[in-house]
Amino acid sequence: MHIIAPPQTFDAIVVGSGVSGGYAAKELTEKGLRVLMLDRGKPLEHVTGYESAMKDPWEMPHRGKLTNEQIKAHPYLSRDTIFQEANAQYWINDTDSPYTETKRFDWFRPDIVGGKSIMWGRQTYRWSDLDFEANAKEGIAVDWPIRYKDIAPWYSYVEKFVGISGEKLNLPQLPDSDFMPAMQMNCLEKHVASAIKSTYKGDRVMTIGRVANLTNAQKLHTDLGRASCQFRNLCSRGCPFGGYFSTQAATLPAAQKTGRLTLRPHSIVAEVLYDEQKGRAKGVRVIDSQTGESMEFFAKLVFVNGSTLGTTFVLLNSISKRFPNGLGNDSGVLGQNLMDHHFRVGASGTYDGFQDSYYYGRRANGIYVPRYRNIGNDKRDYLRGFGYQGRAARTRNEGAEGFGADMKEKMTQPGEWTMGLGGFGECLPYASNQVTLDRTKTDKWGLPTMVFNAEFRENEKKMQIDMMNDAAEMLEAAGLKNIRAYNNQSAPGMAIHEMGTARMGRDPKTSILNGWNQMHTVKNVFVTDGASMTSSSCVNPSLTYMALTARAVDYAVREMKKNNL
Structure with a gap:
């Protein structure tokens, strides 16, 4: 990390250090540019910074539970289980930066x-032309300006560096990646997969999840200090082994090796600075989160990768005479078409067999059932589709009776086998699902706050009926008992796959970015995180963000050399 005094000029500025921002910094520095990477968060050192990574449950002061003080300071985050004692220090204090929910x-x-x-689920899947062509074929929103063939080479490029384990299936709706050896399904998962294959004659497939955890670390990984996954399944705490892909384990050390990266934490990017005379961005204005000091940094190229909503905030707050409604927002669609996957719908059950079987380690992965609805001759009363994630496991023998040593001994014996399937469904892009700025309500640093007005609608609700019933049907076909179908009604945002608020498109009148993730009207600004997505697919999007980023950087550097930026 370099400590820098403003003002300072760089070749490129990257806003954000997550999966896409980290990848942008890696690619830009490796192509010879001097890069400033800004993040509002505090530093987190790889290995030494993961304070809870090696702790057992009894070493946690509150045994993993949140305190009343933590819940009070995090009124939004504490609504879900992803915010835990073991990783609480990684999350923002909600009370410092509140937001308004017109709808949850x-x-x-x-x-x-x-x-x-650091905390992501690491499920990594390619999108297909089923996704990239859907809007155009169905007359929904706007057409993607790219197709699978445009991004396929960049998927391969990214996958080799990231390291993804999985099984080849040769499915057109879920293209295969360049895989490391797949993790193994356990005995009940194999049984259910076989039952699904035979019952549905190959129309439905269950496979092991495709996950960004190394199963066979290669030299390009070990050269960065990464090792194969240790099957600890404590990934959300940070991995000292570098067994899964993260900025700290992979892209940050790669960028630092070039000697051309400057990283500045505690840096809240308030706006992109626009040069009215040149018609280009000239840099960014930053507020130091510790001191409140405002400062400016300058560059020829700006990549805004603050995650979907962080990026949208920066763009909406970047107001000038030329762009009174936000940078590049001639179309007026900035902040609209907010999407997220809907989930918490599926089924679970128990299985009587395999009482003499168990499994090795704590696999940091589950199973996956690729989309099969609205494909080929299957036509439903809703558009798009869903996939399933899930797993089988043996419960603890918590019903042991008695007390003392005898009871403890009984509790060491495994309980019954259980398996669950949880759907992840595609959300359509709706213009009225949007986020705006409230300039009358400010945060700790005097910046406007976000207002959310988004909901899942009739198409998603119809899909959820199939998501629930199909899961129960497949488990029943595999001979499971005590099957419980459920719909626990997720709210937008809960899947943490938010997308779409600065979408790509072919027409500047209806989109913010072109087919290179470049702003139509501010040619030296690029957005390659979830904000750029034109539709949401039903598969996890992070791999696509990274592929789009590598592709956009390659294009941007070529354009810089031609003096087109």
Whole structure:
């Protein structure tokens, strides 16, 4: 980390240090640019900074539970289980930066360098033309300006560096990645997969999850200090082994090796500075989160990768005579079309067999059932589709009776087998699902706050009926008992896959970015995080963000050399 005194000029500025911001910094520095990476969060040192990574449950002061003080300071974050005692220090203090919910929205905001790359679920899947063509074919929103063939080489490029384990399936709706050896399903998962295959004649498939955890670390990984996954399943605390992909384990050390990266934490980017005469961005204005000092940094190229909503805040707050409604917002769509996956819908059950079987370690991964609805001859009364994530496991024998040593001995014996399938469904882009700024209500640093007005609608609700019933049907076909179907009604934001508020498109009148993730009207500004997405697919999006980032950096540097930026 370099300590810098403003003003300072760089070749490029990257706003944000998560999966896309970290990848932008890596690619830009490796292509010879001097880069300033800014993040509002505090520093988090790889290995030594993961304070809870090696702790057992009884070493936690509150055994993993949140205190009343933590709940009070985090009124939004504490509504869900992802905010835990073991990683509480990684998340923002909600009371310092509040927001308004016209309709409920769960906004999970980190407060660390590396962002959500430390706590993410690591499920990594390619999108297909089923996703990129859907809007155009169905007359929904606007057409993607790219197709699978445009991004496929960049998926391969990113996957080799990230390290993704998985099984090849040769499915058109879920293209295969360049995989490391797949993690293994346990005996009940294999049984359910076999039952699904035979019952549905290959129309439905269950596979092991495709996950950004190294199963066979290669030299390019070990050269950065990474090692294969240790099957501890404590990933949300940070991994001292570098077994999963994160900014700290992968892109940050790669960028630092070039000697061309300057990282500045505690840096809240308030706006992108626009040069009215040149018609280009000239840099950013930053507020130091510790001192409140305002400062400016300058560059020829700006990548805004503050995560979907952080990016949208920066752009909406970047007001000038040319752009009174936000940087690049001639179309007026900035902040609209907010999407997230809907989930917490599925089924679970128990299984009587395999009483003499168990499994090795704590696999940091589950199973995956790729989308099968609205494909081929399958037509539903809703658009798009869903996939399932889940796992099988043996419960603890918590019903042991008695007391003392005898009871303790009984509790060491495994209980019954259980398995669950939870759907992740696609959300359509709705213009009225949006986020705006409230300039009358400010945060700790005097900045405007966000107002959320988004909801899942009839299409998603119809889809959830199939998500619930299909899960129960597949478990029943595999011979599970005590099946419980459920719909626990997720709110937007809870899947932490927010997308779409500064979308790509072919027409500057209806979109913010072109097919290179470049602003239509401010040519030296690029957005490659979730804000850029034109639709949401039903698969996890982070791999696509990274592929789009690598592709956009390659284009931007070529354009810089031509003096087009």
